[in-house]
Amino acid sequence: MxxxxxxxxxxxxxxxxWNPIYLYREIFDKEEDMNHFLGHICRYEWNVLQDAGRSLAEGTRVLQEQHPEYREEIAMYYGRWDEMLGGxxxxxxxxxxxxxxxxxxxxxxxxxxxxxxxxxxxxxxxxxxxxxxxxxxxxxxxxxxxxxxxxxxxxxxxxxxxxxxxxxxxxxxxxxxxxxxxxxxxxxxxxxxxxxxxxxx
The missing domain is CATH 3.40.50.1000 (HAD superfamily/HAD-like)
Incomplete structure (x- = not known):
C-alpha cells in the first residue's frame, strides 16, 4: 500500500x-403522504438526473408534467431547496x-x-x-x-x-x-x- x-x-x-424531509415535513400534514411523495414522485433517481447535469428547471418541468396533481410540491423541491440543508x-x-x-x-x-x-x-x-x-x-x-x-x-x-x-x-x-x-x-x-x-x- x-x-x-x-x-x-x-x-x-x-x-x-441534507435531507428533503426537513422541507417536506412542513408541507405534508401526514408522514405517510410525505413518504409517498418522496418515495414515488420526487424520487432519488429523479434527483440524480439533476446531479448529472440536467437543469433544475428542466427536471422540475418534466416531473410536473408527469404528476400535475403535485405541481406545487414539486416546484418546492428546488424552489425551497435550501430548507433541505440541516447543517x-x-x-x-x-x-x-x-x-x-x-x-x-x-x-x-x-x-x-x-x-x-x-x-x-x-x-x-x-x-x-x-x-x-x-x-x-x-x-x-x-x-x-x-x-x-x-x-x-x-x-x-x-x-x-x-x-x-x-x-x-x-x-x-x-x-x-x-x-x-x-x-x-x-x-x-x-x-x-x-x-x-x-x-x-
Whole structure:
C-alpha cells in the first residue's frame, strides 16, 4: 500500500446533513403522504438526473408534467431547496483542518451545479478544501469511474495514495476497483476513531 497523501470526502451524508424531509415535513400534514411523495414522485433517481447535469428547471418541468396533481410540491423541491440543508456534520467537518496538516483534502460529490453554490456560501469548510469535483458540472455521477478519474487527473493525484470517504456502498466499490483506500460511512462509524486506528489522524 502506497503512503497516503490525499483525503477525498463525499459531501452529503459525510460532511453535510441534507435531507428533503426537513422541507417536506412542513408541507405534508401526514408522514405517510410525505413518504409517498418522496418515495414515488420526487424520487432519488429523479434527483440524480439533476446531479448529472440536467437543469433544475428542466427536471422540475418534466416531473410536473408527469404528476400535475403535485405541481406545487414539486416546484418546492428546488424552489425551497435550501430548507433541505440541516447543517454540517460537525464531528466530521472538524477533522478537515487537522488532516490538512498532513494531507491534501478534496471533495468528490454528486451534487447539482446549480445548488452547490448555496452550500458553498453557507458552510465555511469549503474554503479549506484543496479542490473538488462536482458531478453536475462534469455531467456524470458516481459511481461512474469517469468522475473519479476527473478528480485524479485534474489535481494530479494517484488513487493508491488517496483515501475516499463516502456513505454510499456502490460509490465505495468503484473507488476500491480504481485503487483508492476507502472508509464506508454507515451508521455507527466514528470517522475520527477509524482515522486514528489507521494512524491517519
Amino acid at each position: 502506497k503512503p497516503l497523501k490525499n483525503i477525498v470526502f463525499d459531501f452529503g451524508g459525510v460532511l453535510i446533513d 454540517t456534520i460537525e464531528e466530521n467537518v472538524k477533522l478537515i483542518k487537522p488532516l490538512k496538516e498532513k494531507y491534501k483534502v478534496y471533495g468528490l460529490t454528486n451534487w447539482s451545479a446549480e445548488t452547490i453554490p448555496i452550500a458553498m456560501e453557507r458552510y465555511n469548510f469549503f474554503k479549506d478544501l484543496d479542490g473538488m469535483v462536482v458531478s453536475g458540472a462534469e455531467k456524470t455521477v458516481k459511481p461512474d469511474p469517469r468522475l473519479y478519474r476527473i478528480l485524479l487527473e485534474r489535481y494530479g493525484i494517484q488513487a493508491g495514495e488517496s483515501l475516499f470517504i463516502d456513505d454510499n456502498h456502490t460509490n465505495i466499490e468503484t473507488a476500491q476497483q480504481l485503487g483508492f483506500q476507502t472508509i464506508h460511512m454507515v451508521d455507527g462509524v466514528n470517522l475520527e476513531e477509524v482515522l486514528k486506528a489507521r494512524a491517519i489522524l
